[in-house]
Amino acid sequence: MHKPYKIPESVLVVIHSPELDVLLIERADKPGFWQSVTGSKDAEDEPVQQTAVREVFEETGIRIIDETSDIEGQSNSVSISNLNNWQLSNVYEIYPVWRHRYAPGVTRNIEHVFGLLVPRDIPVVLAPREHISQMWLPYREAADKCFSPSNAEAILQLPKYSQRQRPEKA
Template identity: 70%
Template sequence: MPRPFKIPASVLVVIHTRELEVLLIERADRPGYWQSVTGSKDAIDEPLTDTAMREVAEETGIVIGSPAVPVGNLRDWQLRNIYEIYPVWRHRYAPGVTHNTEHVFGLRVPRDVPVTLAPREHLRHEWLPWREAADRCFSPSNAEAILQLPRFA
């Protein structure tokens, strides 16, 4: 059965501590490309909050709604980025789809929260002060979101 096309609506989740350290993860398919948690909706009607919770769990093993990470620690920052999908990843979308709408969330976690990466997606993770994290990101929209962290934390 052919794989369905990705939906051009996604989330970007800036995972951070109270002290404004940011969790970055390195892509397995592009070593040296560091980012926050990202991912597309699985279904048109999937609520964005559910997408964010699912992607965080899949990519980092962090379960939102656990005693350490209450649901209230996930915040929709009400920021939207519309960007052109990198040509290398455009084949994942329906023909003619060239842009994605990214919805930005923040998630506050304790610094000692266990991180378990999905090995097929990510190689390593690091906690960095927010400015350093922004500088490390390959995606301009991800870097800009991290630079907004003090405003939303």
């Protein structure tokens, strides 16, 4: 059975602390490739905010929940108000190594950039099939460590777009 092709529209979520430390995760399929949370839409009509919420949870175990949720006191949860759509989009050439995941002829992806403010000590649980390691770095060092130019550029924009207040626990 053929696996469905990836949708060439994705999110990039820069997870950061109030001090502008950035969480980076190392790809399992490409050790040494460090990045922020990324992921494609599951369906054409999936809102990009929903994609961001889903991908953050799938890749880090961090739950982004709305204020009406009954989940309280979970150390891995933050409020949806901590997720900031930067209203930035990048269009980039899909790396040849990953093009087989997309329909024939698809070579470009549109990426929507978000920031997520979290406490520096939030528990992170990686999806082992996707990522093998994590680290927190000051934002400039994190940008230097990223393999993706659009990811590095987004991290360098962090001071402009960050919510500098304390993150709201859910």
